[in-house]
């Protein structure tokens with residue numbers, strides 16, 4: 001049987017073999033060897049326990065559907081904790097929607113077809129010429145789906161993606177599923193046999209010759225044929241002919257092949273049209289009535305999935321019904337579908353606000369071909385941005401991924417005052433809206449329902465997250481005005497994950513032992529999470545030295561290399577990726593078999609999110625935490641790195657309100673302010689956001705921009721130009737000259753002549769195009785208008801500092817909760833719920849549930865309260881030996897803890913012997 005036929009039937013599965021030895025069955029109930037526990041001997045892990053925990057009383061579980069595979073399925077995953085584990089919901093301020101009794105169980109990927117619609121990103125190396133068919137979406141007046149999108153990427157990176165219209169070339173869902181996939185192992189790639197004799201030979205070369213032959217014969221010019229299309233055509237023809245043993249007369253056969261090919265194309269076209277028609281019908285039915293049956297039909301046709309997973313249908317129906325929803329589903333549970341299907345059904349645009357560009361691009365790639373999408377981010381060129389905006393206005397984009405900064409940009413918002421209709425705003429990773437979350441983003445905080453309603457005229461908001469405590473949910477729902485009844489909350493941890501913890505005194509050695517022991521030694525794809533970038537490098541090197549194929553991944557690795565590492569991992573060419581949290585967001589590799597935490601995460605939210613990258617295919621997967629006190633202490637110190645003193649806040653506020661001119665454009669240089677007030681840029685933005693969104697609005701934040709401009713004149717003399725141009729006249733008044741360059745502050749000039757910085761910039765651009773000037777800008781600044789000057793800056797500083805210190809305590813509390821859960825599993829677990837010496841799925845799930853659902857914060861013991869008896873003496877000596885400098889108490893504490901800050905960088909202070917080295 002050749003490889004073509006191999007790909008058919010039994011061996012094809014949606015996921016590649018997880019185990020290194022494909023003959024091995026998944027070790028669902030295979031006891032892993034206890035290895036790192038402090039108290040040997042350790043009994044073997046019990047993967048399937050009888051005393052299972054239940055997440056919700058009626059929670060449905062991933063259904064293990066028999067796969068067309070020779071591999072045996074593992075036993076179904078254990079159940080989740082019993083309802084008694086959850087604090088009484090009736091006392092909560094939310095009504096947590098329970099799954100209806102007739103809800104379909106979660107379909108495992110095993111039951112899904114081999115390819116998902118929309119997966120074409122095997123070509124992530126170069127997805128520049130991929131045509132994506134889109135359906136004709138009905139807008140108010142006309143159909144807009146006549147456009148298809150072409151995605152482009154440069155350098156094989158996920159950068160510079162733009163979406164351009166193209167001709168109607170709608171493909172049916174079934175066809176679209178033949179798109180090559182990012183996760184190549186998912187895709188039965190049609191093998192192209194190369195002839196022996198060197199890499200430049202074989203079909204490629206021969207077919208080029210064929211091409212010349214054919215062309216000369218038909219008398220067409222070279223330009224008549226697109227090479228790639230022709231190559232495909234020739235290859236297919238060639239195969240056909242070879243199989244008939246008629247390859248000798250190449251010219252004639254090519255022509256015969258052409259006839260066969262055209263017939264095939266016609267058939268395919270008809271099939272496509274039929275599929276298109278079916279989808280259109282299903283869409284129209286779903287628009288008329290968003291019933292379970294109609295939505296399931298759409299799900300099947302567009303995605304190839306048989307049924308909705310827990311929470312999906314409920315969310316989709318509510319959104320289609322125009323209700324705002326807070327959706328909490330575990331990582332990999334299928335949240336994207338909950339906005340994609342409404343996006344198809346609703347008449348207007350769906351805006352998806354995302355915190356990371358990489359995430360946006362991944363999500364864009366995962367859109368099914370029937371939904372034309374685009375994205376806007378700051379790294380795009382002006383041309384790309386305006387092209388996307390043009391398409392948006394023309395209705396050629398149905399789903400637009402956008403950063404919060406971009407969304408809140410005045411120019412962008414003004415597009416919608418009389419422009420395209422927005423039907424839905426999706427806030428992805430919605431926990432970022434809340435300062436009580438593990439991942440607060442000030443720019444997300446500015447996403448208020450009132451603003452979205454007023455500026456986008458949108459009434460429906462879908463907030464999605466995988467991890468949120470009650471406090472976080474409360475603040476997100478209040479900011480986005482989502483009614484308490486519209487919370488759809490499912491389990492935070494999927495129950496196909498087996499959780500284990502071990503105390504480790506030598507983490508590298510223990511990690512290696514873990515990877516070489518069962519079940520990890522049989523798992524093909526593993527992510528090892530580290531806290532620090534340097535850790536990822538030396539851990540991956542250590543593993544490689546010990547014959548484990550591993551690569552490190554962190555944000556300091558060039559984007560191109562990161563992309564390559566991710567591709568290698570996704571195509572199963574690297575077994576282990578040793579990464580910081582930078583790895584995994586948007587990663588949809590379904591068969592990651594294990595996640596190992598080399599370092600403890602900062603919070604249970606982080607833990608849950610990271611382990612959620614394992615077992616997205618519904619198969620039993622393993623998550624192990626290596627935990628030790630030293631890392632905990634180090635992390636606890638780091639939790640204070642964002643903290644600020646009232647003194648610094650007060651100084652900063654004085655600077656902010658220094659310029660009392662109401663309505664005028666004010667700016668504060670980011671870098672120098674950060675250093676001067678010893679506050680991280682993110683903290684400064686948090687304070688400014690609070691000044692805008694707090695109880696009293698003190699200022700109005702504007703987009704950040706480079707405020708220093710250095711200009712050269714090229715044609716007309718500056719003074720002559722100033723006679724006819726008031727902007728140049730103002731620049732001459734307000735600038736200083738250095739080596740022939742005119743250097744000025746953009747806000748100062750704009751304020752001087754009473755125009756906005758935007759108007760000033762476009763005037764300068766105009767002069768530049770005329771060849772009169774060239775200029776460069778630098779010095780990124782926070783920009784704002786003052787709305788109200790506070791009466792008492794000290795009082796305001798005290799309020800803000802108190803708020804920030806509560807946020808800081810919240811972070812510390814999250815770390816303590818993580819530590820407490822791990823400590824509980826290791827030292828206090830009574831092993832009543834199916835846990836054993838090594839495996840603590842049940843007790844950790846219980847701890848996680850308590851953490852996420854409890855009304856009040858846990859009362860946690862503070863291991864850090866014991867201070868060194870030598871501390872006072874140390875501080876005294878430190879001050880004496882640095883008597884030339886002034887320190888705040890916080891600055892001294894940071895130095896002693898080895899935490900760098902904007903004013904006290906590690907580059908300088910790590911040389912001091914007071915600087916505490918990282919463990």
Ligand SMILES: Nc1ncnc2c1ncn2[C@@H]1O[C@H](COP(=O)(O)OP(=O)(O)OP(=O)(O)O)[C@@H](O)[C@H]1O
Pocket residue numbers: 107108109112116305306307308309312329330331332333334335336337466586587588590616
């Ligand atoms: N109803 C379904 N049946 C089968 N597979 C599904 C279903 N819904 C989603 N999936 C698949 O589940 C995988 C994860 O989906 P998705 O990326 O939307 O999850 P997510 O919840 O957004 O994950 P993350 O939290 O990591 O962003 C995808 O491969 C998707 O095709």
